[in-house]
Amino acid sequence: MGIFFAACEQTKSxxxxxxxxxExxxxxxxxxxxxxxxxxxxxxxxxxxxKDEWEDENISNP
Structure with a gap:
């Protein structure tokens, strides 16, 4: 039953x-x-x- 409810969640933009x-x-x-x-x-x-934050982290933490 839990799968049914998870599949029915509304997609947020x-x-x-x-x-x-x-959130x-x-x-x-x-x-x-x-x-x-x-x-x-x-x-x-x-x-x-x-993505820009993720790329900045990779540059500063080689």
Missing amino acids: VEYYQNHPE AKKRSLECRHKAIISQDCVNAYRVGFP
């Missing part, structure tokens, strides 16, 4: 997550922890962990 950055980080971590791949997770990850 990148714009939504831009207006709720803490984006929380959702991104949840998706990673539960190994969920969905459009909602992708949208949350784009905001919660922006």
Whole structure:
């Protein structure tokens, strides 16, 4: 039954997550922890962990 509910969650847009950055980080971590791949997770990850921040970390921590 839990899978049914997870599959029915509403996908939130990148714009939504831009207006709720803490929720984006929380959702991104949840998706990673539960190994969920969905459009909602992708949208949350784009905001919660922006690529430019990730690239900056790799440059400063070789």
